[in-house]
Amino acid sequence: MSDHMKLFEVFIRSRRGLDHKHVGSLHAEDAQQALEYARDVYTRRSEGVSIWVVNSSDIVASQEGDCESFYDPLDDKPYRHATHYQLPEEVNNM
Amino acid sequence: MPETRSKDAIKQYAIRLGDDALVLGHRLSEWCSNGPFLEEDLALTNVALDFIGRARMFYSYAAELAADGSTEDTYAYTRDCRDFRNLLINELPRGDFAFSMARQYLVDVYNLAYMEALRRSTDSSLAAIAEKAVKESRYHLRRSRDWMLRLGDGTVESHGRLQRAVDELWGYTPELFAVDALEQELADAGIAVDAASLRPAWEQSVTATLAEATLQRPAGGWEVSGGRRGIHTESLGHMLSELQFMQRAYPGLQW
Numbered sequence: 293m294s295d296h297m298k299l300f301e302v303f304i305r306s307r308r309g310l311d312h313k314h315v316g317s318l319h320a321e322d323a324q325q326a327l328e329y330a331r332d333v334y335t336r337r338s339e340g341v342s343i344w345v346v347n348s349s350d351i352v353a354s355q356e357g358d359c360e361s362f363y364d365p366l367d368d369k370p371y372r373h374a375t376h377y378q379l380p381e382e383v384n385n386m
Numbered sequence: 387m388p389e390t391r392s393k394d395a396i397k398q399y400a401i402r403l404g405d406d407a408l409v410l411g412h413r414l415s416e417w418c419s420n421g422p423f424l425e426e427d428l429a430l431t432n433v434a435l436d437f438i439g440r441a442r443m444f445y446s447y448a449a450e451l452a453a454d455g456s457t458e459d460t461y462a463y464t465r466d467c468r469d470f471r472n473l474l475i476n477e478l479p480r481g482d483f484a485f486s487m488a489r490q491y492l493v494d495v496y497n498l499a500y501m502e503a504l505r506r507s508t509d510s511s512l513a514a515i516a517e518k519a520v521k522e523s524r525y526h527l528r529r530s531r532d533w534m535l536r537l538g539d540g541t542v543e544s545h546g547r548l549q550r551a552v553d554e555l556w557g558y559t560p561e562l563f564a565v566d567a568l569e570q571e572l573a574d575a576g577i578a579v580d581a582a583s584l585r586p587a588w589e590q591s592v593t594a595t596l597a598e599a600t601l602q603r604p605a606g607g608w609e610v611s612g613g614r615r616g617i618h619t620e621s622l623g624h625m626l627s628e629l630q631f632m633q634r635a636y637p638g639l640q641w
Contacts, residue, residue: 297423318425321536328529332429 299348300326302333304340312344323347392575395568396509397451398471399578401461402614404444405472408462409622410493411437412629413480422483429529433490436522443515450511463633467623468616475558477613477622484537484547489555491530495591496562498523499584508576531595538599549601556604561611562588 297319303312315334320326326345335343354362366372414434421427445458475493480486501523504516537544563585565573572578596603612618632639 319423320425325532328532329425329429332432333425336428336432 297321298326300330300345301348301351302326302330303344303346304330304334305342306339308341312342315339317348320345392572392577393451395572396512396577397448398568399572400444400448400451400512402471404441404448404458404461405470406476407437407444408441408629409470409472409625410476411435411441412625413476413478414486414490416480417486430486433526433529436526440515440519440522443518447511447515459633463630467618467626470613470618470622470626471616472613472622473558473561474610474613474619475555475561477619477625478555478558479621479625481551481554482547484544485551485554487530487533487537488548488551490526491534491595492552492555492559492592493562494523494527494530495588495595496584498527499587500579500581503579503584506576507578512577534595534599534601538596538601545600548599552596552601553604556606557608557610560609561613564611564614566614 298321299317300320300323301317302315304315305312318326318329318333320329323345327343330343330345334340411434414430414437417427417430418434419427421430441462442458445461448461449456449458475489478485478489481489498520501516501519505513505520507513507516534548537548539545563581565580565582569578569581573580593603610619627634
């Protein structure tokens with residue numbers, strides 16, 4: 293049956309204020325059903341306060357083979373990295 | 387009601403509701419690893435766990451009232467068929483997926499209304515259990531109603547199976563609304579739910595869903611009852627032999 297069903301990617305926000313994180317994927321007939329299955333498959337131990345489901349086919353992904361043209365040119369622009377700044381103690385999580 | 391009488395009556399009532407939850411939970415758990423696909427398998431077993439958890443709460447409360455050394459396990463594992471007081475619809479074999487979903491839907495509509503009413507019980511323990519159960523039942527109903535629409539308004543095959551299931555189950559639904567002397571006494575005291583009063587709303591919801599799912603509402607004309615008196619279908623004994631096997635073979639076993 294799951295052969296005919298659509299694939300969805302599941303994102304869960306574990307606490308208010310945090311980002312939605314990708315947790316996995318599942319099969320469902322439609323988005324509403326995917327949301328319910330996401331609840332059963334990925335939030336069994338009360339992991340979340342909010343769930344997003346996205347049609348996997350709607351995700352446009354970069355290819356690993358594109359690394360060279362995509363990311364390598366950024367390596368020689370160190371001024372884009374904030375590594376030369378002294379961070380005040382109070383600023384955590386940078 | 388004198389206090390000892392009322393305590394015993396509430397205990398019996400709690401056991402009835404515990405039996406309903408345990409038996410249906412066990413039937414649902416039989417889908418574990420047999421679900422039509424992985425996601426549904428997990429969802430079904432989640433629902434099964436909700437019911438088994440509900441059974442534990444009702445049984446624990448009954449054991450507390452009994453105060454005779456009984457525990458939740460005493461009620462689940464050491465009573466025979468005739469001592470079980472569940473409604474018959476809950477014990478019917480799981481059948482095919484359409485049958486399990488049709489049963490679930492008919493019972494979920496009932497359970498949600500029932501637990502909403504039990505929240506107003508003057509017995510604070512029963513009201514507290516109901517409070518938790520309402521949230522679960524709301525989700526259960528959302529799922530089972532969704533499957534009614536999907537299967538009923540699905541393929542010729544799924545429609546046919548679901549219609550057959552509803553027809554087979556229909557005669558077991560009048561029992562949901564029967565009120566015997568014990569429940570009447572407790573209902574009058576504001577403790578139990580007057581199940582008969584839930585019927586009109588149940589009929590209305592179910593009729594609307596059946597129509598939306600393009601299913602025929604069965605004509606009725608037959609009904610089976612007896613669960614509340616310990617008179618069961620032939621299926622319960624087989625189910626209990628599996629559910630209770632370990633405690634029967636190794637009494638008092640713990641792990």
